[in-house]
Amino acid sequence: MTIYRFGEFELDPTQRRLSKGESVVRIGARAFDVLACLVANAGQTLSKDEIIKSVWPTTHVDEAALRVHMVALRKAIHDGTSPTCIVNIPGVGYKFAKPVSKTDHNIPAEAELPIRQTLPANHARLIGREEFINRSVELMDSARLLTITGPGGIGKTSAAIAIARALEGQFDQLFFLDLATLSSSDLVTSEIASSLGLSVFSADPLPGIIQSIGRSRALFVFDNCEHVIDVCATVIEQLLRLTPNAAFIATSREALRVVSENVRKLPSLAVPEADEVPDTIEAYAALELFHERLALVGGQGLRQPEDLPIAAEIVRRLDGIPLAIELAASRAAGLGLQNTASSLSNPINALRRGRRTAPPRQQTLKATLKWSYDLLLPEEQILLCHLSAFAGPFNIAAASALSPKSLGPETFEDALAGLISKSLISTTRRDGRMRLLEMTRAFAREQLEASGQMDACGLSHALWVIAELEHAKAEWRQMEKADWMNAHGDLIHDVRAALAWCCKSESRALCLQISAISHILWTQLGLMNEELQVVERAVRLMEEGTATDPLIEAQLRSAMGHVLFHVRGVTADDEAVRQFKIAGDIAEDLGDHVEIVRAHSGRCAVITTQGKYAEAVDVALRLEHKFGRMPGGASSRILAMNKHFLGEHEEMNRLCHLALEASSKTVGRTTTSGAGYDQRTVALMLMAKTAWIQGFGTRAIELAEEAVAEALNNDDAISTCLAIYVSAFPVYFGQNKLETARHLLDLLRELAIKHSISRSLFWADGFEPLFDEPSGNRQRLEAAFVGDTNGARLETVVVLAGKRSGSALVDWALESNAGWCRPELIRLKGELLRDEHPEEARRLFSAAIDASVAQGSPLWHLRAAKSLAASLGNTGRNEGQRLINAALATFPEPPPPCEMEEAEALLDA
Known part of the structure; x- marks a missing residue:
């Protein structure tokens, strides 16, 4: 792993982390x-094509794309x-011009991977499992789907993780999805999208x-x-059909039956x-596992020759199932080998005979779980049962919150330690969080x-979920998003479980609160469509x-309005x-400013969005x-937009x-807005578009770049889309910078499709006909507004399309x-009336000049002056030139070339 340092910055490409101090x-x-x-490549000059090939290896993009993201980089x-x-x-x-130092570190195999979601350790x-893993890795060289089947407790997850780690070098991204926590098959695609960092609208x-x-x-x-x-x-x-380079490993008790x-x-x-x-011991893998687990919990393994036949009988009776062997080894540390073998004999055989409808190895594992449970101390049994309420990982404080008061603090600690030592609780995270394996949890x-x-x-679990949600909400403004997600993202599994219990038990008040x-x-998890069902x-x-x-x-009700706005469009x-x-009415009665905002x-x-700006x-x-x-400048933001x-x-x-x-003055993003826009992005984009209208073309580009850069660096898809369609696209297209405008439209469409943001896709569809040839364009433009309101989208497209819009849209x-x-x-x-009704057209051009002067809009003033000058013809040449010069005099800087071309032609005439 290589760490780069330049100035106060440190870049870790493996962790995809940039830090300053x-x-x-x-x-x-x-x-x-x-x-x-x-x-x-510090110190070397890289061509634009070299950088583009490195950053977009599988996608064709032009230089405009590089410029957009270079602005975001320079800002960061x-x-x-x-x-x-x-x-x-x-x-x-x-060229990267500042001195760069680099340090190489050796990292252990289980360290974090350069991916957006890491594998469990x-x-x-x-x-x-060496032969199985090696053969599977070889198989994946020519295959794209491997399904590992087998009964519960056989080690499918561990094998899948090992295979994925062995394949790490062949892939750019690696994602692990634990589907055991999902309560419904409807959540599968949402879980995939969330793991990819997408918002599901x-x-x-x-x-x-x-x-x-x-x-x-x-x-x-x-x-x-x-x-x-x-x-x-x-x-x-x-x-498999639509992503040609993606590959999949699945674990299941049965095959997927996919081509x-x-x-x-x-x-x-x-x-x-x-x-x-x-x-x-090494002669049989089951014996080796038993020995290693026994040594881990008891300090010594199978040390005496007479231990081997007893251990051999134990692992044979457990059918070589790894989880069952681990449970038995954990108990042997306290019971001794002979007692463990004796205690396994009759209960296991009896329980297996009682489950003839289940597969033999599944009978064995359930019987082993029952045997292990029966040997627990009463307080360990009580705690294990209560911990089964957790759907996701939990820490000691969480376990204590669900522990019955009858156990007491010391008894709780002893019981938790006992469950860990007996392999009924496993530690799955580097931060010490624990979880029950799914088979153990179900039992x-x-x-x-x-x-x-x-x-x-x-x-107890529902109340714990409420407390954790309040804690997560309080920490949102104090933590970086990645750290916050790592600390609180897994809570969603317990939120789902708590809501399911509330519905089943008819605890309606708790259901509403959660x-x-x-x-x-x-x-933050991007599960907006699922939230809509909840609210x-x-x-x-x-x-x-x-x-x-x-x-x-x-x-x-605010949450309901929020998700309806984004999900239903x-x-x-x-x-x-x-x-x-x-x-809002309820919040005003309460005087709660956060909810009012x-x-x-x-x-x-x-x-x-409906064009009701005055309202x-x-x-x-x-x-x-x-x-x-x-608070937080919310009223200024609302007023500024409208x-x-x-x-x-x-x-x-x-x-x-x-x-x-x-x-x-705030830390983190705004969380009070019902629509979820970042207020800095909103302010910058409005200033950019207004600067364009007021004749500051260069400043407009700078502000538009800054607005998009901030939204991209914040990883805020909604605000990025907003910045593009309200401001950046009109500013670039309006100044005839079509290459960059095209890239911004492509970026808007990409984000809208990735995050299922229908409202942003609606804007993209409205902009698309602007790149058509002028002839035959009007019908496509009109079709883009079927079912729409006469709001900002219509106004923006008509302004950018000009006369091509046609009378109906204007x-x-x-x-x-x-x-x-x-x-x-x-x-x-x-303009649309000029040929058939020239007098009315000239009246409208004059009215447009008056309105633009009153508004302080040099751009509209110049365009109206050019239209009126052109309509006056040769007979009004002097008046036309006076109108154009008067308009040019209002510009604070030279107008964009696309605006000057016609003006100069009219002045020359």
């Missing part, structure tokens, strides 16, 4: 790849000193998964497929024949239900009459507004009058600076209260 530096994925390429590593780290050599390429040495995230994987070399381990096997088979079959599947049954460990006395839950303690334990406060977890059920319970704490209701806008309105900013986000401004002003300025669309440029700029100032856009582009819309109306 003790702080992690936020940087977009592509920008990180560009940096890694440049730093590894700017340290305020000169010279800059990255030097652009015109016509040649880029195999904490113990695998015994007796639709019922079918598969298109986004396919696009995210693309042609990259990715290896997926699907562990514990048996209870969701039909969906796993369907999904894997589609991914091109390679099925390998994992056998039991080799055991001695009946009455055979082996010469050495313990059966015992818990039989004991009559299921409801008491379920209640549904309300889990919003941040669903959002819809909760809202139904409320509306059926379930007594609800007002704050919980406000949180739930424009078809659910009215219902989203209704939910936000109810939430969340509800009303969410409501304003929806009505803004959104009224909402924000009323709240400021009633409560003062809202003042922009109303065309009040100076007020918008003032409000954006307020929002930027507020955002500079008239529709003029019906809105869009002040930001009204002078241009009036001009376009005149």
